[in-house]
Amino acid sequence: MSVLVFVEGVDGEIKKSSFEAISYAAELAKKKNTHAVAVVIGAYPADALESLGKYGASKVLNINNDKLKQPVIQPYATAIAEAANKETADVIILSKSSIGEAVASRLAVKLKAAVVSNVIELPDLSGGFKVKKSLYTGKAFANIELKADKKVLTIAKNACSVTETGGKATVESFAPSIPDTDFSTAIKEVSKATGDILLTEADIVVSGGRGLKGPENWHLVTDLAKALGAATGCSKPVSDLDWRPHHEHVGQTGIKVSPNLYIAIGISGAIQHLAGVNSSKCIVVINKDPEAPFFKAADYGIAGDAFEVVPKLIAAAKNYK
Amino acid sequence: MKILVCISHVPDTASKISFTDNNTKFNAAGVQFIIGPYDEYALSRAIELRGDAGSVTVLNVGEADTEPTIRKALAIGADDAIRVNAFPKDSYFVASQIAAIAKSEKYDLILMGRESIDYNSGLVHGMVGEMLGIPSISPVMKLDITGNKATMAREIEGGKEIVEIALPLVAGCQEPIAEWKIPNMKGIMSARTKPLKVVEPTAVEETTSLNSYELPAPKGACKMIDASTPEKLFEALKNEAKVL
Numbered sequence: 001m002s003v004l005v006f007v008e009g010v011d012g013e014i015k016k017s018s019f020e021a022i023s024y025a026a027e028l029a030k031k032k033n034t035h036a037v038a039v040v041i042g043a044y045p046a047d048a049l050e051s052l053g054k055y056g057a058s059k060v061l062n063i064n065n066d067k068l069k070q071p072v073i074q075p076y077a078t079a080i081a082e083a084a085n086k087e088t089a090d091v092i093i094l095s096k097s098s099i100g101e102a103v104a105s106r107l108a109v110k111l112k113a114a115v116v117s118n119v120i121e122l123p124d125l126s127g128g129f130k131v132k133k134s135l136y137t138g139k140a141f142a143n144i145e146l147k148a149d150k151k152v153l154t155i156a157k158n159a160c161s162v163t164e165t166g167g168k169a170t171v172e173s174f175a176p177s178i179p180d181t182d183f184s185t186a187i188k189e190v191s192k193a194t195g196d197i198l199l200t201e202a203d204i205v206v207s208g209g210r211g212l213k214g215p216e217n218w219h220l221v222t223d224l225a226k227a228l229g230a231a232t233g234c235s236k237p238v239s240d241l242d243w244r245p246h247h248e249h250v251g252q253t254g255i256k257v258s259p260n261l262y263i264a265i266g267i268s269g270a271i272q273h274l275a276g277v278n279s280s281k282c283i284v285v286i287n288k289d290p291e292a293p294f295f296k297a298a299d300y301g302i303a304g305d306a307f308e309v310v311p312k313l314i315a316a317a318k319n320y321k
Numbered sequence: 322m323k324i325l326v327c328i329s330h331v332p333d334t335a336s337k338i339s340f341t342d343n344n345t346k347f348n349a350a351g352v353q354f355i356i357g358p359y360d361e362y363a364l365s366r367a368i369e370l371r372g373d374a375g376s377v378t379v380l381n382v383g384e385a386d387t388e389p390t391i392r393k394a395l396a397i398g399a400d401d402a403i404r405v406n407a408f409p410k411d412s413y414f415v416a417s418q419i420a421a422i423a424k425s426e427k428y429d430l431i432l433m434g435r436e437s438i439d440y441n442s443g444l445v446h447g448m449v450g451e452m453l454g455i456p457s458i459s460p461v462m463k464l465d466i467t468g469n470k471a472t473m474a475r476e477i478e479g480g481k482e483i484v485e486i487a488l489p490l491v492a493g494c495q496e497p498i499a500e501w502k503i504p505n506m507k508g509i510m511s512a513r514t515k516p517l518k519v520v521e522p523t524a525v526e527e528t529t530s531l532n533s534y535e536l537p538a539p540k541g542a543c544k545m546i547d548a549s550t551p552e553k554l555f556e557a558l559k560n561e562a563k564v565l
Binding site: 010073074077097098099101102103104105106108109110113114115116117118130132134135136137138139140141142143144145146147148181184185186187188189190191192193196198199200201204228246247252253260261271272275278281282284285286295296297298299300301302303304305308309312313315316317319320 | 332334335338340358359412413416438439440441442443444445446447448450451452454456457458459460462472475476477478479480481482483484485486487495496497527528529530531532533534535536537540541543544545546547548549551552554555556557558559562564565
């Protein structure tokens with residue numbers, strides 16, 4: 001038995017969310033008296049793979065196959081299922097991400113496993129295998145028992161803190177056999193903002209709303225984000241008006257974020273927006289209208305004009321980061 | 322084109338969520354139910370793609386109380402509907418019901434929302450794809466069909482990818498794949514007489530059980546910082562909240 005964890009990389013670097021996933025798998029393995037095995041698809045330097053031991057993986061399976069350079073759902077699911085069988089893993093951990101979630105569902109069917117997504121803390125193993133998951137877009141939680149022998153979990157950001165123990169993992173290369181029929185999806189083009197901090201990975205998010213009056217004022221959001229090392233987001237009206245791209249829309253029908261710190265500027269706080277941010281650890285609201293509903297969901301508030309307040313914050317931020 | 326659109330019956334996005342029976346049941350009192358917003362995007366795009374010779378069937382796994390929601394989908398423009406008469410207890414159960422129907426009906430395209438807004442699992446489309454042995458993809462924000470080939474934009478962290486897949490396939494959809502369609506009077510009238518078939522569920526082994534619900538701990542009061550000295554915010558974030 002073992003706990004298998006799928007590790008994701010982006011542009012040749014292991015994603016931060018995957019360090020969390022490894023720590024989660026290692027903590028769970030400890031509880032189960034077994035070990036955690038990380039599966040990494042793609043070419044990485046040997047020391048980068050060995051260093052995953054630091055987060056608690058005792059072994060790394062590296063799948064290096066040219067056909068898997070891009071994250072395509074079906075062959076990835078097959079590869080991870082084969083890795084799980086090879087390592088006799090009874091629990092498989094994935095991050096909640098655009099690839100993790102898409103793979104988890106197919107993987108669960110392949111392995112005849114019980115699957116729960118959006119898990120927010122370590123499983124409770126006292127009498128069965130129980131997890132807590134977020135639902136109703138963060139407005140509630142459910143305690144769910146997984147009843148099959150094998151279990152697949154996708155974990156939300158901050159489900160586990162990253163712990164560095166300092167070990168070194170043994171690296172083994174692994175070549176799963178993947179049928180040609182799995183390669184029916186062709187990725188033709190990838191376009192993404194480069195150099196920016198990813199919204200879903202960020203520890204701090206600064207978002208702007210219609211209170212900023214127009215895209216020409218967005219420097220207030222981006223400058224504050226830059227000063228704090230934060231990612232930038234926006235409310236739904238802002239993305240609907242095309243002031244900002246859709247992948248920055250935070251809310252019920254956009255991206256759900258759970259950073260340590262969420263700063264909302266000129267967003268009134270419609271319930272649909274709150275749904276996307278309410279699992280943030282600390283929420284700061286800056287709004288001209290002291291009656292804005294967002295203040296009720298905030299930890300800290302500044303009732304003031306963003307055009308006066310935010311430049312002062314940008315100037316001051318440098319001393320605190 | 323023969324399209325299946327799977328819809329969920331969920332509380333309106335503005336609903337206050339609460340539970341009854343010692344936190345084991347959703348409290349539906351005073352809650353308005355709607356077609357899952359993501360599912361409604363899928364439905365709208367399906368109607369646009371249908372063409373003259375095509376059909377759009379909506380499928381819901383739910384008990385009798387979901388029929389008004391199904392009728393709304395018919396009013397929006399679906400041709401007929403199937404209700405699998407069972408409570409949608411988890412992703413695996415729902416996916417198994419959809420796959421059982423799709424196996425005999427041979428749809429070109431199976432669409433649904435990227436996730437239901439009640440359970441937020443986002444697993445059903447992938448499971449259906451795996452059960453049927455066809456590709457699955459999500460979240461899809463653009464979908465065009467040329468001949469037997471679908472070209473789609475899939476949202477990824479920080480951007481999107483353009484993907485091509487031959488039909489049949491399963492897609493989880495989200496905005497801005499299509500504009501929602503407001504049902505007109507003719508649609509509402511004809512929805513009453515469009516076929517809605519009720520079928521009994523296939524037996525599925527139970528893999529998960531939902532033991533109880535919880536609500537988040539209530540938030541403390543918001544601490545206000547004077548707008549003339551906003552920099553004090555950072556002191557509080559650093560020393561008090563310890564998030565900087």
